[in-house]
Amino acid sequence: xxRLPAVLIVDDDADVRHAAQxxxxxxxxxxxxxxxxxxxAVALVPGRFGCVLLDMNFITGxxxxxxxxxxxxxxxxxxxxxAVVLMTAxxxxxxxxxxxxxxxxxxxxxxxxxQDLLAAVRSASEATQAARRGRPLDVLERDAIKHxxxxxxxxxxxxxxxxxxxxxxxxxxxxxxxx
Numbered sequence: 001x002x003r004l005p006a007v008l009i010v011d012d013d014a015d016v017r018h019a020a021q022x023x024x025x026x027x028x029x030x031x032x033x034x035x036x037x038x039x040x041a042v043a044l045v046p047g048r049f050g051c052v053l054l055d056m057n058f059i060t061g062x063x064x065x066x067x068x069x070x071x072x073x074x075x076x077x078x079x080x081x082x083a084v085v086l087m088t089a090x091x092x093x094x095x096x097x098x099x100x101x102x103x104x105x106x107x108x109x110x111x112x113x114x115q116d117l118l119a120a121v122r123s124a125s126e127a128t129q130a131a132r133r134g135r136p137l138d139v140l141e142r143d144a145i146k147h148x149x150x151x152x153x154x155x156x157x158x159x160x161x162x163x164x165x166x167x168x169x170x171x172x173x174x175x176x177x178x179x
Contacts (some may be wrong), residue, residue, distance in 0.1 A: 004027055004121060007032070008036075012055060014035070017173035023117055036058055040054075047132075050121075051085060054075070054085070055086075055088065056088035065086075065088060069098065069099065072103060073102065087110055088109065089109070116166050140153045145174060149179070156170060
């Protein structure tokens with residue numbers, strides 16, 4: 001099986017960074033880690049990573065997600081083709097919607113299931129690769145969703161599994177494409 005491109009994991013919790021590295025290690029070329037947005041800025045070399053896993057809160061007790069959204073803006077400015085998966089333990093629908101509006105590829109709640117983490121990283125890495133090839137990702141994603149739904153006779157759970165997504169992630173993508 002082909003390994004996914006390198007991933008940058010940005011989280012202030014060493015245990016979360018380590019858990020993500022263990023879960024992704026067998027599936028990615030490298031799983032680099034940074035403890036803060038400042039460390040991320042140093043590690044973020046354009047073209048090096050297939051995606052970034054980015055925590056939303058870096059200040060003890062913070063739950064607004066502001067630090068993560070600011071770091072997302074830094075990434076989007078530095079490498080617009082790089083897909084970002086935001087993670088938080090304090091997620092709400094409004095925060096997820098705001099992150100997607102600001103350019104995040106996906107949104108994960110901690111603690112995650114390893115299969116959901118891998119699916120999010122796979123999807124984000126594919127988005128990055130497509131963007132770097134100059135292919136219209138929206139068209140590719142929309143066609144893939146339509147195909148999976150048709151193949152699975154409209155069964156969302158089976159289509160999500162076929163696409164390597166969670167059902168909520170598939171619902172978000174369907175809404176984004178008007179499906």
